[in-house]
Every structure is written in structure tokens, then in C-alpha cells.
Amino acid sequence: MTQASRPTPLAPGSGPGRRGVVGGLFGLTAAALAAPVLTACGGGPKVDPKTVTFGSNGADAAPKSAYAAVTKAFTRDSGLKVATNTVDHDTFQKSITSYLQGTPDDVFTWFAGYRMQYFAKKGLATPLDDVWEKLGDGFSDATRQLSRGEDGTYYFVPLYNYPWAVFYRKSLFAERGYEAPATWDEFIALAKRMRADGLDPVASGYGGGDSWSVLGAFDYLNLRANGYDFHMALMRGETSWTDQRTTRVLDLWRELTPHYQKSGGGRSWQDAAQSLLDKKTGMAVIGLFLGQQVTDEKIRADLDFFAFPEIDPAHGQDAVEAPTDGFMLSRRPKNEDGAKKFLTYLGGAAAEEAYMKADPSNLAVNEKASTASYNPLQKKSAELIARAKHISQFADRDSDPGFISTVVLPGLTEWLGHPDDGAATLKKIESQRSRFFTA
Amino acid sequence: MPPATSSPSRLGRGDRLFLALVVGVPLLALLALVWLPALASIALSFTTWDGIELSGIHGTGFENYTQILTNYPPFWPAVGHNVLWLLFTALLPTPFGVFLAYHLDHRIRFTRFYQTAIFLPMVLSLAVVGFIWEIIYDPDTGLLNSLLDAAGSSGHIDWLGDPDLNLWAVLVASAWRHTGYIMILYLAGLKSFDPSLKEAAALDGANGRQTFFRVVLPALKPVNVIIVVVTVMESLRAFDIVYVLGGGTGSKPGMELLSLLITDNIVGESGHIGYGSALAVLLLLVSLAAIGAFLVQTFRKEDA
Numbered sequence: 001m002t003q004a005s006r007p008t009p010l011a012p013g014s015g016p017g018r019r020g021v022v023g024g025l026f027g028l029t030a031a032a033l034a035a036p037v038l039t040a041c042g043g044g045p046k047v048d049p050k051t052v053t054f055g056s057n058g059a060d061a062a063p064k065s066a067y068a069a070v071t072k073a074f075t076r077d078s079g080l081k082v083a084t085n086t087v088d089h090d091t092f093q094k095s096i097t098s099y100l101q102g103t104p105d106d107v108f109t110w111f112a113g114y115r116m117q118y119f120a121k122k123g124l125a126t127p128l129d130d131v132w133e134k135l136g137d138g139f140s141d142a143t144r145q146l147s148r149g150e151d152g153t154y155y156f157v158p159l160y161n162y163p164w165a166v167f168y169r170k171s172l173f174a175e176r177g178y179e180a181p182a183t184w185d186e187f188i189a190l191a192k193r194m195r196a197d198g199l200d201p202v203a204s205g206y207g208g209g210d211s212w213s214v215l216g217a218f219d220y221l222n223l224r225a226n227g228y229d230f231h232m233a234l235m236r237g238e239t240s241w242t243d244q245r246t247t248r249v250l251d252l253w254r255e256l257t258p259h260y261q262k263s264g265g266g267r268s269w270q271d272a273a274q275s276l277l278d279k280k281t282g283m284a285v286i287g288l289f290l291g292q293q294v295t296d297e298k299i300r301a302d303l304d305f306f307a308f309p310e311i312d313p314a315h316g317q318d319a320v321e322a323p324t325d326g327f328m329l330s331r332r333p334k335n336e337d338g339a340k341k342f343l344t345y346l347g348g349a350a351a352e353e354a355y356m357k358a359d360p361s362n363l364a365v366n367e368k369a370s371t372a373s374y375n376p377l378q379k380k381s382a383e384l385i386a387r388a389k390h391i392s393q394f395a396d397r398d399s400d401p402g403f404i405s406t407v408v409l410p411g412l413t414e415w416l417g418h419p420d421d422g423a424a425t426l427k428k429i430e431s432q433r434s435r436f437f438t439a
Numbered sequence: 440m441p442p443a444t445s446s447p448s449r450l451g452r453g454d455r456l457f458l459a460l461v462v463g464v465p466l467l468a469l470l471a472l473v474w475l476p477a478l479a480s481i482a483l484s485f486t487t488w489d490g491i492e493l494s495g496i497h498g499t500g501f502e503n504y505t506q507i508l509t510n511y512p513p514f515w516p517a518v519g520h521n522v523l524w525l526l527f528t529a530l531l532p533t534p535f536g537v538f539l540a541y542h543l544d545h546r547i548r549f550t551r552f553y554q555t556a557i558f559l560p561m562v563l564s565l566a567v568v569g570f571i572w573e574i575i576y577d578p579d580t581g582l583l584n585s586l587l588d589a590a591g592s593s594g595h596i597d598w599l600g601d602p603d604l605n606l607w608a609v610l611v612a613s614a615w616r617h618t619g620y621i622m623i624l625y626l627a628g629l630k631s632f633d634p635s636l637k638e639a640a641a642l643d644g645a646n647g648r649q650t651f652f653r654v655v656l657p658a659l660k661p662v663n664v665i666i667v668v669v670t671v672m673e674s675l676r677a678f679d680i681v682y683v684l685g686g687g688t689g690s691k692p693g694m695e696l697l698s699l700l701i702t703d704n705i706v707g708e709s710g711h712i713g714y715g716s717a718l719a720v721l722l723l724l725v726s727l728a729a730i731g732a733f734l735v736q737t738f739r740k741e742d743a
Contacts, residue, residue: 090688096708097490115708122491207600208573208686263578265600271579401708406689410513414692417602428512435506435711 051081052338055105057092062292066358073354074345080338090209093401100124104330106339107346112146112324113393114236115401116156119328120149126329128154131340135347138368142391146324157347158326159355160362162288163381164216164394165305172279173304180306184224184252187309191259194282202256203281204264205272206416211409213269215395216321217256217285218412221249223319224311228390231319235399237437241430242423250415250422252311257419265417287323288381291361303377307384320388323397324365403436477723484717490710503717514718517695520606521725524613524696525674532614533670536621541651543622544629554626558619569683572612573599576684599684602693609694613680617673621666628662629655664737668730675726678702697722 058067064086071082085105092099092109099108100119110116119125132147132154139147139158147156166187173179176197181187191201206214222231226245233239234246261272261281273293275281284290285308294300307317327346333339345351352364353373360375363382371382385391396404407429415425450458484503488496507514539557543550560568575582576598584596598608636658640650656663678698685691689707690699697718704715 094688094707097710101491118708122489124491207578208684209688210686211688211691262595263597263600265602266576266578266597267600275579402704402711405707406703410690410692410695414602417600417692431510431512435714 048081049335049338050079051083052107052335052342053105054082054084054342055092055099055108056084056086057089057109059086059088060292062359062361066355069358070346070351070354073350074342077345077350078341080341082342100330106333106335107327107329107342109325110156110328111393111397112156112158112326113397114399115397116147116328117149118400120151120153120155124331125155126331126333126336128157128329128340128343131157131343131347134344136368138349138366140365140367143324143365146391146393147326156326156328157343158324158365159346159352160326161322161324161365161385161391162362163384164220164285164287164321164323165307165381165384166283166285166309167276167290167303167305168283169276169279169299169302170304171302172282178282180304181309182306184309184311188255188259191256191282195259199279200261200275200281201259201283202261203272203276203284203286204260204262205267205269206264206413207266207268210269211413212394212396212405213272213286214409214412214416215404216287217253218249219321219392219395220285220308221252221311222246223321223390223392224308224315224317225249225252227312227315228319228392231392232398235395237400237403237433241426241433246426247422250419250426254419254422257416260416265413288363288377289361291377292359300375300377305377305380318389319392320385320390321392321394322385322388323394325362326365400436403432407432407436480716480719480723483713484720486713488710488712490705490712496713499713503714504721507714507717507721513690513695513700517690517697517700520694520696521675521677523606524610524677525671527610528614528617528674529667529670532617533621533666535614536618537625537666539618540622540625540629541655544626554622558623560616561619561623565679565683568612568616569680572608572680572684576608602691605684605691605693609681609684612684613677616680617670620669624666624669625659625662628659632658667733671729671733672726675722675729697725 054067054071056064056067058064067084067086071084075081083105087095096110096119101124110119116125127149135157143158147154147158149155168178168180176194178190178193181190194201206212219231222234222245225248230239230245234241234243240246261267261275264272269286270293272281273284273286273290276284276290277293277299291300291303294303307320310316327343329336329339329343347366349364349366349369352366352369356362356364356369356378357373360373360378363374363378363385364371371379374382392398395408399408411425411429415422483496485500486496486498487503539553543554543557547553563571578584578595578597578600581598583598587596597604599605632655636654637650640654645653676698677696681694681696681699682689682702685694685699689703690696701715701718701722704711704718
């Protein structure tokens with residue numbers, strides 16, 4: 001606007017005036033824009049030496065009440081308060097990178113394996129060697145190995161693990177005279193028999209955000225057919241996905257997919273699990289967390305599982321997929337002493353017992369924790385894991401989670417819709433491998 | 440009034456300060472909130488970065504772009520889906536919304552009720568819309584499959600899980616929302632339409648169809664421009680409803696869209712910020728080209 005065309009100024013004394021209003025509005029806008037900057041300078045809330053903050057992904061009813069029981073017991077023992085900040089499981093995972101870089105809670109729930117090592121390597125977690133000195137010797141070598149970063153330092157305190165297996169209802173098997181299969185051929189024969197009996201043999205629900213659930217079958221097929229070493233090499237991006245052995249996995253899987261419950265791509269895992277509990281499906285490849293779906297204790301007593309059947313006798317059933325959950329310490333904890341006390345408590349037998357009492361779908365990893373309260377399913381699970389020569393975590397924990405969620409899962413779920421020889425699917429996955437595993 | 444010191448054509452100190460504030464604050468906001476992120480995205484698109492330490496940024500030139508265009512399986516399907524989304528939205532729900540608006544503008548009974556009912560999906564929050572359609576499409580207990588069962592078809596259709604079908608299922612849900620939006624926009628235009636034009640057309644012997652296409656539609660040109668722009672923008676930035684119906688974990692086979700591929704790479708545990716930024720820049724270029732071409736075309740005619 002040129003000065004010549006500038007309109008005459010407002011008549012004075014006519015109320016607040018246009019300029020006043022406009023100015024006021026801009027003042028407000030400026031204040032609103034400045035607000036986040038100013039609060040960011042404030043350094044966050046004051047540090048209370050009597051409080052430890054705890055970020056939890058246990059938002060479902062069972063884990064939530066279990067964590068509440070654990071923190072309450074800790075407060076009683078130590079006099080330190082725990083401020084728990086619970087976030088939905090999937091949301092927690094998705095925002096973890098920005099969460100850890102912002103102002104994370106002192107202690108947070110996380111997973112063992114590659115997923116933990118990644119953040120340790122990036123310097124987003126505090127080493128926990130001194131906590132482990134106090135934790136003592138209640139842990140197996142496999143568990144210790146899982147708690148260390150690539151640099152050999154401890155970064156993780158495990159709480160529990162749970163096995164994946166093939167679950168079924170004992171009463172259904174007894175009614176129909178089915179027997180738990182030990183080999184792949186027996187497994188396929190059983191599925192065919194169930195099909196003839198009008199059952200959907202294998203429960204399937206990988207719709208919406210649940211596509212991860214197909215990885216259980218993939219991992220076990222690979223572990224049984226090609227062994228633990230090949231599986232881990234594949235997960236770490238060290239072998240080609242177009243390898244003959246990976247093709248073999250899809251070929252085997254293709255023998256099983258006709259026996260999957262239909263429309264799995266639109267069903268949640270919870271609905272698939274429910275169909276097993278309702279005896280509409282015969283079996284389910286799933287983790288012990290299936291128990292969190294059970295509301296009727298009679299059904300819990302009727303649940304049983306068998307280890308994923310043997311495919312190659314050279315590998316037998318020597319590997320068990322048993323993801324381990326636990327805790328890490330963020331990189332600049334506000335109350336480091338309190339947080340380490342809390343972590344020491346969490347790794348101890350008392351915490352594990354308190355947790356298992358409220359959520360019986362997991363197993364304590366601390367060998368000193370009492371197993372007296374275990375139900376038969378937990379006892380059998382503990383034996384399964386104790387017998388295993390190799391323990392894998394889960395594809396999205398043993399591998400780069402971004403690679404699994406944006407490349408492998410879309411590939412596999414698309415393939416499950418139209419199972420073919422898998423050459424095109426595996427080629428697609430292979431084409432992206434180098435983008436995720438360069439270093 | 441002393442002539443030398445305060446001529447009306449010169450600005451006083453207070454005026455200057457005020458103008459500087461009024462221009463400066465929005466300018467800063469625009470720079471900080473729009474231009475800075477946009478330029479940062481463009482700059483990052485030539486790098487690789489895991490999103491953690493700034494020292495982790497490494498330049499790679501056009502590597503991200505060549506990778507995306509030649510070696511990224513979901514990219515071309517996503518482009519195809521965006522085009523399909525645009526065509527579908529432009530050909531079905533948009534004309535249908537205009538059609539509804541035209542008829543609801545007449546004095547038919549219960550017109551207020553219809554208007555409200557059709558606009559309702561736009562009022563609902565997206566999480567609710569997603570939830571409603573999840574219930575309709577559920578393979579076991581969903582409304583659609585139950586109706587099909589009742590009608591005697593034993594087919595168990597996996598609406599949201601089948602990669603050949605799920606995009607269409609989502610398009611229907613999106614059309615359900617979009618129709619009401621277009622209807623309200625057009626209805627507002629029709630309300631401001633001069634009824635004497637219609638009377639004149641009727642006197643000249645034009646039938647209903649002729650009146651609409653020869654008189655009403657050309658007279659409502661400003662509204663038409665808005666509707667076309669809204670439709671194109673909604674199609675290119677389509678994201679929310681697919682994200683919600685896909686389970687909130689990123690792109691699903693059969694439902695890849697450019698916007699989802701961006702979040703696939705940027706949001707999540709191990710981010711590929713550079714790669715995702717390159718995708719975002721591509722989407723920005725496509726959007727600018729589409730909208731720019733249309734606006735230039737429209738306003739050039741007007742000036743002539």
C-alpha cells in the first residue's frame with residue numbers, strides 16, 4: 001500500500017478502535033506462538049528426589065493392574081513414590097524415538113533384543129552395569145546376553161518372558177480324538193482332519209494394526225526348517241531374502257494357509273483368539289498372552305499348547321520364540337539414584353512375584369522368583385523355555401523394526417491373501433534390505 | 440496542525456512500530472511454521488538421517504529420489520491409488536453432493552432434516568467414523584457380512600483385509616463423508632443465487648436440466664472453483680480415514696497412499712527422515728502442479 005492511498009486515520013475516541021482490536025489479536029497470537037518456546041526454556045517440572053517417573057506401555061487391564069501392584073510394593077519397601085505414565089502399547093512403540101529424545105520418564109518399559117540394542121547404540125539409554133551387580137545371579141546366560149548392548153554393557157532389566165506355541169483346547173481335542181502333532185506332516189494331517197470335521201483348523205487374525213501376529217508362524221517355520229543361525233542372520237539383514245531357504249519357508253507356509261480361518265486380514269488377533277476359546281477354530285499359533293483374553297477360569301484350565309512341530313530333524317524343536325519384556329533407563333534421568341533403586345527392585349524376585357500374581361500370562365525370568373503360584377500352563381511354558389537350546393525374541397524385536405513393519409509385514413500379509421511361490425514377494429523384500437542394514 | 444512535523448502522509452513512530460508488529464508477527468509465524476519446515480524437508484530429502492543426532496545427517500544427492508522412483512515397491516501402487524482416489528471422488532461423491540444440494544434447495548418437505556442427516560458424517564470426529572466403518576466391515580460380526588448372510592450368500596468377504604477390495608471399501612467410507620461436505624458448500628452457494636435468473640430461464644422455456652447446466656452452474660463459478668480445489672486437495676492429501684481403517688500402523692497392502700508412505704518412513708522406531716522427506720517433496724510437487732494448473736487456467740480466463 002502506498003502512503004498516498006493510506007486512508008485517513010481513525011477518529012479518536014470511538015471505543016477501542018480497529019487498531020486496538022487488531023493489535024490485541026496480534027498480541028494474543030504472538031503470545032500463543034511464544035508459549036511453547038517459553039515453556040521449553042523452563043526446564044520442565046521440578047525434580048522431586050522422592051519420586052521416580054515410570055513410562056509404561058501396559059495399557060491393557062491385566063498388565064496395568066500388574067504394574068500398579070509392583071509399583072505399590074516398591075513404594076512400601078523404599079519410601080520412593082513412582083509416578084506412572086501409561087501409554088497405549090502401539091502408540092508407545094510408534095513414538096519411542098521422539099519420546100526418548102524429549103523428556104522421557106526415568107524408567108520405561110521396553111523389549112530385549114535388537115530393539116533395545118538400537119537405542120543403546122544411539123546413546124538414548126543409560127548403562128546399567130551397577131544395577132546388574134546388585135541384581136545377583138538369578139538369571140540364565142541367555143537372559144544376560146539379551147540384556148546387553150552390542151558393546152557388552154548392560155542396558156536392560158528383564159521382567160518376564162512368554163513363549164509362542166500352538167495353542168488348543170484340551171476338551172476339544174479329547175472330544176474329537178485329536179492328538180497333538182510332533183512333526184509337520186502330522187500337523188498338516190491334523191489340520192485336514194479338522195477341516196473335514198467342519199472346524200476352521202488354524203485361527204487367523206492379522207487385520208488392522210495386528211499384522212505382526214503373522215510373524216509367529218513365519219519365525220517358527222524358518223527356525224524349524226532352516227535353524228536358529230539362519231533365522232538370526234536373516235533377521236539381522238545378513239542374508240538375502242531371495243535365498244532358497246527363505247523360499248522354502250513360504251512353500252511350507254503355503255501348505256498351511258488353506259487351513260487358515262478365512263478373512264484373517266480383516267480380523268483382530270483378539271477376535272481370532274476368541275474363536276479358539278469358543279471352539280470355532282481348532283488351533284492357534286500365538287503367544288502365552290492369549291491368556292489375557294480369558295475371562296472364565298474354567299477355560300483357562302482347559303487351554304493347552306504343543307511346541308511348533310518339527311520340520312527338519314537336524315533342528316528338531318530346539319528353538320523357542322520367547323520375547324522378553326523389561327525396563328530401560330532413559331539417557332538423562334531426573335532422579336538417577338531413585339530410578340536405579342527402582343530398577344534393582346524390578347529385577348528382583350519380589351517384583352516378579354507381585355507381577356505374576358496380577359498377570360498370569362507371563363513367566364518370571366529371575367530364577368529365584370517363586371513359581372508356586374504358576375498355573376499348569378505357566379509351568380509347561382517354563383519347561384518349554386528351559387529345554388530350549390536357542391531362544392529367539394520375535395521378528396520385530398530380532399530385526400530392525402522399521403524393516404519388519406514397513407517392508408516385511410506388508411509383503412507377507414499381501415502374500416497371505418494369495419499365497420503363490422512367493423518369488424515376487426521375496427524379491428520386493430530383498431530390494432529394500434540394503435536401505436535398512438547398511439552399517 | 441503544524442505542517443512540517445506531522446504531515447498526514449508520513450508515519451509516526453507509533454504507526455511504524457504498529458505496522459512492524461502487524462506485518463512482522465504473522466511473517467515470523469509464516470516463516471517459522473510454514474516455510475522453515477517446508478525448506479527443511481526439501482533440504483533433508485537430499486540426505487539420510489535417522490532422526491536422532493544432528494551429526495547423523497549425511498548428504499546423498501539424488502539417491503533418495505532415484506531409489507523411490509526405481510526401487511520402492513509400494514511407490515507406484517501408491518501413486519495409482521491416489522489417482523484412483525481423485526477420479527473416484529471427482530466422479531461420484533462430488534457430483535452427488537451437488538445433486539443433493541440442488542434438490543434440497545427446493546422447498547421439499549423435511550429439507551432441514553435431510554441436510555442435517557447428510558452433513559452428519561462431516562461433524563463426527565474421524566476416529567468415530569473409522570470405528571463406525573470398522574463395525575460395518577468386520578468379517579465375522581460386521582453389518583455388511585451379516586446382511587449378505589441373511590440374503591443367502593455364504594461368501595465370507597474380507598472387506599478391509601483383501602488387498603484387491605480394501606481400497607474400494609475405504610473409498611466408500613470416504614465418499615460417505617465427502618458428499619455431505621460438498622453438499623453444504625454448494626447449498627451455501629445456491630442460497631446466494633439470484634432467483635430471478637431462474638425465473639427468466641423458465642420464461643424462456645428452459646427445462647430443469649437446462650436451467651441447471653446453462654444458468655445455475657455458470658453463475659456459481661466461484662463455488663465451483665472451491666469445490667474442485669477441495670476435491671483435488673482432499674484426494675491428494677487423503678490419509679486420515681485410510682490410516683484409521685488400516686489399524687493406525689501405516690500403509691497396508693492394497694491401501695498404499697503417498698501420504699501414508701511418508702509416515703511409514705518418518706514416524707516409527709527407526710526413522711528414515713531423508714527418504715520420507717523425499718516422498719513428501721514429491722507429493723508437494725504433485726499437489727502444487729495440480730492446484731497451480733487449475734488456478735492458472737481458471738483465473739486466466741477471468742482476466743481475459
